[in-house]
Amino acid sequence: MAVVRIPPVLRASTGGAKEVDAGGDNVGDVLRSLAQTHPDTEAQLFAERGELNRYVNVYLNDEDVRVLDGLDTPVGGSDVLVILPAMAGG
């Protein structure tokens, strides 16, 4: 099980949880597992054809999965996934 860090704007979809444990061997599986447990997150994470929405950044530990293998990036049990949307507040 990897740990997924939930940004404030998605916490309403996870019952307020800041971190959620989710299973899966790669980034896509972990996020889909998250979406199964918390269905409200699905539309915010995934576009129609199952790819990540372009406005959602996902990091495996401290590295952007876009520079790794995207949703196919392997995930280990001690890894942390960070979901990061842009914020504009000033």
Added chain:
Amino acid sequence: MSPSGAEYIRKIKSEIAEVDPTDAHELVGNGVAFVDVRESDEVARGHVPGAALIPRGFLESRIDGAVPDRSQHVVLYCASGQRSALAAKTLEELGYENVESMTGGFTLWKDRGFEFDVPRNLSAEQRERYSRHMLVPEIGPEGQQKLLDAKVLLLGAGGLGSPTALYLSAAGVGTIGIVDDDVVDLSNLQRQVIHTTDRIGTPKVDSAQATMNAINPDVNVVKYETRLDSSNIMEIIEGYDVIVDGVDNFPTRYLLNDASVRLKIPVVSASILGFDGQLSVFAPYEGPCYRCLYPVPPPAELAPSCGANGVLGVLPGTMGLLQATEVVKLIVGAGEPLIGRLLLYEALGATFTELKVRRDPDCPICSREPDEISDDEMGVFPDYDAFCAAAG
């Protein structure tokens, strides 16, 4: 019988190598180390550009720091060529292999019309005001002079802009521009600490200027009581050394990114919401830009504003001061700026997280050189308001 002082100097001069100022002038910028051995009050009236300034009395103790390589070609000079001759002898004894004393010294150099720099000195009041900066090796008098010469533009005199304006003024940043078209509102005062209750209804740029100059009257505050848009951004930001992005909307953040990449101005960017803050430094072509990090803005439901969702009043203080710190580092050239790194602060858990940000080789903006973009293109920015309408 002991020699007279004049005889002793003549003897030393016969034992060392000398160089005429005209020949020495040819050596400037050719990897030759010039060392000025005069006293600081003499140097204050001018010195050879790039010369190391080491009074004769400190030569032995400081030369290793200034010229560590004993095989380096060194030209020493004083006012007339006598102290530098003695200094040349000393350096030879210390093992320097290629040392010359400039005949006629700085007086003859100046008489021949060669260029010189006049060091700018801080006033007594400035030395006192910035004394704690002077004591920090990474800043010192040189760094303070850089701060005094710096021009920093603050986008927004709101939550993030307030603390940055306060501390950059206190730090002695010489010119601080502020862009804000808003007036002070009672609901601002929970976090926008540069404003005061008696200034409600006053333009924020005026209120900010009053506080900044009350802290430090030397700061030249340039006010732009307007909203940044594609028609004015290039004109406003050009000429600034660093931009501090504390704006409260996506359209302006994308617009600022594109213009700052075009003009190669680094942006210290922060954003806040609720108990969360983000911080990074976007240095065009050195590191990623805002579009590399966030290619497209999120839809409205994922991008609420502080006005809609609220923000901890202290949070912009924390994030704004981290911004101010990055600004000072960039200006004085100290430390490792937050380029290519995104710092997340989560106040409830009291955690900091650092993420890597990579340059996007396909970035629509910073994958191109500024001069590859035509003037016509540069004058026209996409309609960000429509582009980001949903995210407002």
